[in-house]
Amino acid sequence: MQVSVQIQENLSRNLSTKNSIAFFLIDTSSAVTWISNDKYVLANSSTGASTPDTFSVSYVSGSASGVVVKDTIVFSPELTVTKQSIGIANVTKAFEDVDGVLALGPQGLTRGTLTPDSNKTIPTVTDNLYAQGKIQSNSVSFYFEPAVNAPIIAGEILFGGVNASKSRHALTRWHIYSTPVTKTSPSSEFWGLDMAITYGSSTTITKKVAGIIDASTSLINLEAGAYKAYQQATGGARDSATGLLSITPEQYKGLKNVTLAIGGTELTLTPNAQIWPRELNTAIGGKEKAIYLVITDLKAGAGDGLAFVLGYPMLERFYTHLDSDKKRIGFAPTAFTYATTN
Structure with a gap:
């Protein structure tokens, strides 16, 4: 059941x-x-x-x-x-x-x-x-739709399996891109995984490092070196009001995909997946028509063995399965993986 x-x-x-x-x-x-x-x-x-x-x-x-x-x-x-x-x-x-x-x-x-x-x-x-x-099974799955109307968010938590109807494809355990929980401490104590990040086709943001998934984190956080590499690649400038990187409309047109290499699989965060929902800009103290990036710096807790936190923006774009029985983490694309709702 x-x-x-x-x-x-x-x-x-x-x-x-x-x-x-x-x-x-x-x-x-x-x-x-x-x-x-x-x-x-x-x-x-x-x-x-x-x-x-x-x-x-x-x-x-x-x-x-x-x-x-x-x-x-x-x-x-x-x-x-x-x-x-x-x-x-x-x-x-x-x-x-x-x-x-x-x-x-x-x-x-x-x-x-x-x-x-x-x-x-x-x-x-x-x-x-x-x-x-x-x-x-001793597992839990998450499905969220991108947030465009605060405070209402549509989604689902499923205990004990996966929900095929939430995927872009027929979804079974065999179609979820799955990876073992990392062995690197302290990420191994959480829902931790190993991941490398690339911007565009060839710009390395970070080689394979360990980090965690956290549904309660509203952004995607990177340790200082990776964050600096991402900032340089995008040309974003830190916004004093929100603390997020801000880019111009012209920069947004040139924004490239971010590729997350996880367990032999490459997952894509499109340009739209990398930006804060513009309808919610004022909710975080931002300007109504500004463009803010959801990838930011990991200030608290950063260090060896904890180099990133994949927060809510990741769960908006990929169905996520956390399996305590097999100590594995799985992802599957949804109808919103390539959406332009932000």
Whole structure:
């Protein structure tokens, strides 16, 4: 069995515990699912149970901490996970627009987040769905359409398989371009992969390096050397208002494809896939008719073993499959891979 969850919020999903409806940020680079304590009261839940654990999670920007309970999460009438460990956050930072985080990273990322047993790990939502026989494989897939009307984004999370209807071609496991999770630390602790990047036909942005996929990141981030190479290749100038590279209409006409070499397969980010949706320029403090690039510098966390973050712009253009069973990451083209919606 595989079950999909439709997405109609800005990188969030309307979920419920037994006593609350909440908007969750979808995050593939953490593994502790939590909800704000103003959205959840243990005493109001007939299925909830306390635990001896507390949790604390830090993000690139933001944090959350509180107690841990076990309860039921209802994604839809067809998809319910029971006895799920859930953090109830009484302190949060930089999460004003959501009620919590739906964490879909590898289970190992929960190690070090719990007290008193800092070496303990807890199963993620996907782990428990698989263990409870609700899905046929311990995997999760993502499909998003390019965002042109904030805050509404259309998409789907599918637990336990892939959705053939979302691909440009007949989609099965055999048609997904798949690569093993990288062995290079620290990217290997996340949904990490090895990748080389080329601009146009021959300009090397970076040779093969390790990095990660992160659904909660709104851009594509490169370490300093690769970012500088991309900036020089495109001629982009850093915009003081947005922090993004800005190019002129003439430069956009000459913008070339970016090729991502992943696991023996080459995936293409077209010129349109490299720019911020112009309809959303003002939402980030930009000028209405300006052209901004979504490939930017990786400021926080950059270093050996973590040279890039493939964020939401990648998931807009390629169906993405994260397989915990086989420790593999897969991509497939969609109807929006070559779209000009931005």
